[in-house]
Amino acid sequence: MPQLILKRLLHMIPVLLGISLLTFLVMQLAPGDFLSQMELNPQVSPEAIASMRERFGLDQPWFVQYAIWLKNIFFHLDFGESFSRHQPVFSVLSTALGNTFILAATAATLTWVLAVPLGVLAAVKQHSWIDKISSLVAFLGLSVPEVFLALLLILFAAKTGWFPVGDMVSLNHEQLSWAGKVADRLHHLVLPALVLTTVPLAGRMRQMRANLLDVLRADYVTTARAKGLPERTVIVKHAVRNALNPLITLFGYTLGALLSGAFLVEVVMSWPGLGRITIEALISRDLYLIMGSVMMASTVLIVGNLVADILLALTDPRIQV
């Protein structure tokens, strides 16, 4: 398997190259650039704008800009500089990526920890009240947009005062004890993680339920029961393990969905993550910041898919990576 993982990692290079080329092209096709906004300012002379455009390299044709960008990455590991912040892209994005990761990882964990048992329960007790409530919650979760849910929840936080209105830590975070800091962070994490969990939770729960129902009708489950195995063993050891496979495949996609969901939730809930920076960069057309952010998110996605494949191979011996 190690060679296979290596091979998959090597596959990443052309994929990332393709993504970067496409992103760069799309950015160039859209009208205007970082300096367009400044052109509307009556106090800035056209000569000054021309000289800034030249210094940022924006006067070059797009393929020259792209080639320079690639060259700097390959030879200097330099992802360029943010136009607006005059700072290397990597240093702007790294802490933000960490924060987004905390949020996405919490949401992913919550999703799986809740979805699997709830799905199993709903399947085993099909048509019971727990099944009905869980499907009601699932439909609600699937139909309410994340942005709206986020707004509702911060309204809830503001009105009740039970939760902070956005942000990652309190103002007095530094003065808190070690345990207080952890509690403070968790307290701030609850609502954004809840928003991000809702949608995938609903989907995964329904999938788990459907898969398990299918499996429970399979011949080998009947055989196991006929052999006189305890029901718990039948379900946990035989049925659930088989029903889990398709969900593991979905793990990689979940990560992608969480990242894109996090983009909107971060803006509404003032979470200091990658999404906020990226949206701001998109609006101001901060080219290399956008490129850096897209490349980071793509890498996370591809690695997520790889991890999902490896997990699948571990749980199902029939599958080769």
Added chain:
Amino acid sequence: MIPRTRLAALLAPALVLVLGTGCGGGGASGDDAGTSGSGTRAEAARPDPNPRPEDALVRAGVTGVYGGRYVATERQDPKTWNALVANETSSTDITSNLLFEGLTGFNNKTQETEPLLAKSWEVSDDQLTWTFHLRRGVQWSDGAPFTADDVLFSAKIIYDETIHPSMAELCKVSGAPFRFEKVDDYTVRVILPEPYGPFLNVIGSIYIMPKHKLEAAYEAGNFESAYGVDTPPGDLVTMGPWTVAEYLPQQKVVFRPSPYYYKYGSDGKRLPYLDELIYLIVPDQNAEVLKFQAGESDEVYFRAEDYAGLKDGEKAGNYTVYDLGMEMATNMLWFNLNTGKNPTTGVPYVAPNKLKIMQDVRFRKAVAYAVDRDAISRTVYYGMAEPLYGPIPPVNKNWYCDDIVRYPYNLDKARALLDEAGYLDRNKDGVREAADGTPLSFTVITNADNRERIATGNILTDDLAKIGIRCIFTPTEFNSVITKLRDSFDYDAILLGLTGGIPPDPIMSANVFKSSGKTHFWFPDQKHPGTPWEARIDSLMNAQISLTDPLARKKLFDEVQRIITDKVPMIYTVSRPGFIAIRNNFAGLEPTIFRTWVLWRSDSVSYDPARARRELGLAQS
């Protein structure tokens, strides 16, 4: 069947997580340490070991008690701490109000120029040589002395066009820079090539940066990244009331008082009074308002749409809503009057038959009469906006001209003007045509991200239809709008806004009025003014620049405003109102409509709930 215990074990981790976080929050809400009783708050002592500058600036009538924290919100991260590089509000709100100062400053309240780092100045009789006397004994936040060298260093930087283009443009007369000379450590002479009316306003926008900290970076060619937001706070030397204590990207900026600040209250205390000033970065407007309502911030600036909600909660939330009046920004519609041709294809930017209609001043006046400013105010701004008829809104006390041509909503007058000009509905399809059969049909674009502008455009479309003008209203992506108005010129009409520059001097909008300007929107970049009235505006704008008597300048600029409103190249719509809500814990506030509403005088703000309630006429809590 799964036994219950097993199930509980599966669910347990999730429950613990939720419960654990639920309990953690009780003490996390930021409660201020100060006490509120009757009388003035008991004051925390603040050691001040540094000497009082010889020429300290004393703020008349400003008193307060030390201590307390003020939390404000900003929509975006600051991009730099460098006042000479900053060029958007999320940075300049901080660099030019809190961290750095100029020789002179614009007083948002009186709208006059006041002395800051220069204690006085005089000008020679020929109006060409200005001599500034700097305050003695003023120190940077690291204790280094402030001298004429810092001024000359900053002046050198603003003429470096690659660094701060907008400043260079303002600090030139007919393209020639000012000459800065050091007479001695505390005297700077500025020599102008020609008399320059806006000089005192402009000189104040040169923020003085510490030479001893930044010269090496400038020589090495990386002045722009020097004082970037990644600078360790300890390395950041400032001149304003504050130093940066901590910056967490996308979260907050924490400011602490500068130990050497040169301004004092009339009570003899070194300013600022507050112990801490915090900017929280909150990217979403709804969240910004909710954060304020939840008590997590002390001020929020808002627009008409949030007025009802915030006004209602005043008492319960222990805050006061200040009506700041109308914003300086102008909103307007203009028609494309560009007579040029696309240089590569040779096709005229605007079809000649259509251009002929738009060039007709009677047509433009008819459109101006069809703008229902009251309806726009009612529908878009909850009835709180005011009609705007000219390029300078009344809030700009120094330059507003009352004697302009106004076009109050009057469809009959509009129809009469169109009839008179011979635009009649010849084929009875509801749209008027010119004599050559060209229908009065125009595409109006605006930027799609602006909800207010889109609503305004819809009202306008309806009213224009009533007078027989078909308007195809097309909200478009912002950068496409800019490309059309700057480069491709292929549009009929644009609905857009301009924010007013500070200080609000005509020089700030010179490139809008002058026909050679790149932002002379309706026909930019003209080699020679295309119409006699544009030529007149050009000469008036050039003449007022070289006058140093403000009244004489105003007289000329008044005529510019009259011509603009008479020839209506731009049809103005409304001024929108602005409000700020501030927690009733702070005294010494001077809120104005100019950015940054209260914090432009952050050094005079004092945390004193009892005094604040007394001043507001509220019962003591």
